[in-house]
Amino acid sequence: MIDNSTRDDLIKLRRTLHKSPEISGKEHETSLRIKQFLSAFEPDELLEYIGGHGIAACFYGQDPGPSVLFRCELDALPIQEVNKLPYASKNKGVGHLCGHDGHMTILAGLAAFISQNRPTKGKVIMLFQPAEETGQGAYLVTQDKRFESKLKTDYAFALHNIPGVQLGKIVWKPDTFASASRGFIAQLHGKTSHAGEPENGKSPALAMANIIQTIEGLPKNETFNKFTLTTVIHAVLGERAFGTTPGEGVVMATLRSWLDEDMQKLTAKAEENVKENCQKYNLSHEIEYVEDFPAAVTHPEALKIFQKVLDTRNFEHEELKEPYRWSEDFAHFGKHAKAVLFGLGSGKLQPQLHNPDYDFPDQLIEKGVEIFASLYLELQNASN
Numbered sequence: 574m575i576d577n578s579t580r581d582d583l584i585k586l587r588r589t590l591h592k593s594p595e596i597s598g599k600e601h602e603t604s605l606r607i608k609q610f611l612s613a614f615e616p617d618e619l620l621e622y623i624g625g626h627g628i629a630a631c632f633y634g635q636d637p638g639p640s641v642l643f644r645c646e647l648d649a650l651p652i653q654e655v656n657k658l659p660y661a662s663k664n665k666g667v668g669h670l671c672g673h674d675g676h677m678t679i680l681a682g683l684a685a686f687i688s689q690n691r692p693t694k695g696k697v698i699m700l701f702q703p704a705e706e707t708g709q710g711a712y713l714v715t716q717d718k719r720f721e722s723k724l725k726t727d728y729a730f731a732l733h734n735i736p737g738v739q740l741g742k743i744v745w746k747p748d749t750f751a752s753a754s755r756g757f758i759a760q761l762h763g764k765t766s767h768a769g770e771p772e773n774g775k776s777p778a779l780a781m782a783n784i785i786q787t788i789e790g791l792p793k794n795e796t797f798n799k800f801t802l803t804t805v806i807h808a809v810l811g812e813r814a815f816g817t818t819p820g821e822g823v824v825m826a827t828l829r830s831w832l833d834e835d836m837q838k839l840t841a842k843a844e845e846n847v848k849e850n851c852q853k854y855n856l857s858h859e860i861e862y863v864e865d866f867p868a869a870v871t872h873p874e875a876l877k878i879f880q881k882v883l884d885t886r887n888f889e890h891e892e893l894k895e896p897y898r899w900s901e902d903f904a905h906f907g908k909h910a911k912a913v914l915f916g917l918g919s920g921k922l923q924p925q926l927h928n929p930d931y932d933f934p935d936q937l938i939e940k941g942v943e944i945f946a947s948l949y950l951e952l953q954n955a956s957n
């Protein structure tokens with residue numbers, strides 16, 4: 574679906590992006606580079622600064638018809654790359670170690686294809702979303718005032734490369750594809766006193782110990798509809814001061830679930846426990862949530878179109894037995910469009926995502942373009 578010179582340009586683009594990674598919310602150069610690359614394909618409209626550094630290339634058909642959005646991510650990770658590659662990251666402590674450089678290149682390739690095969694009806698959007706890794710970007714895009722008028726579509730598709738799965742093999746799943754997750758932070762406030770007189774202070778120590786145990790035990794001690802998981806990731810009590818009874822404590826945990834309704838219950842139970850313990854030990858508290866991802870749920874109608882493309886185009890694919898435990902903020906688009914998030918194998922021996930030696934395989938670029946272009950053509954032909 575792409576010619577040799579476009580293929581070369583795409584590989585060059587992927588490596589340039591890889592060399593200059595930027596963390597979530599700071600994708601300044603990356604979005605400029607993408608903008609330059611996309612301009613050559615003369616989209617009908619090029620939207621900038623969507624939900625931060627987001628960019629969208631829009632192609633419009635003359636007649637009414639189905640609208641579709643394809644989405645990729647602009648951001649890299651605050652992790653030092655260890656690969657010795659000519660195009661290895663030149664930004665210290667930052668690396669494209671989740672393959673978003675590859676995902677962007679796939680959408681750039683799709684733009685190249687669409688510029689040669691413009692829509693006759695409906696519209697097609699290639700969205701380069703900021704800040705996926707922190708779970709903020711997709712939500713901010715949906716909050717942008719242009720989302721409702723320009724970016725809301727009937728369908729939305731996105732892929733993520735999956736290390737450990739055979740190169741180029743597509744993995745998909747009805748219902749939940751990737752889990753909901755949220756960062757839970759409980760700040761406990763008591764009162765310091767001399768360590769020799771703990772009775773004059775209010776130490777959060779025992780409350781913290783209970784909270785940690787209870788939160789870790791929630792999945793097995795409460796009833797949920799489907800899988801849930803809690804991981805206490807950080808806890809601090811007082812200071813390294815042997816003469817002081819601690820007065821402050823914090824517990825952080827990541828909560829996960831396959832279903833959004835189970836996440837609500839998990840959250841409520843965790844909050845309830847913090848409250849009970851603070852009452853018991855005479856502490857005040859605050860609860861905060863960060864990195865909030867809904868579950869990425871496959872829409873049955875969009876899945877039908879997706880499956881038709883898989884079968885008619887003979888793509889190698891497999892239905893997952895279980896949802897992934899990780900989260901993807903593409904889930905937010907599933908609240909506004911009939912969405913499918915699917916996986917594309919990046920090789921059995923490929924280092925796992927976020928590992929310091931990860932590098933997106935260039936062979937996947939064309940495969941990704943082919944899948945998205947086939948979905949686009951299917952939708953263009955569907956209502957004929």
Ligand SMILES: [Zn+2]
Pocket residue numbers: 671706926927
């Ligand atoms: Zn990632």
Ligand SMILES: [Zn+2]
Pocket residue numbers: 671672673705733
């Ligand atoms: Zn990723």
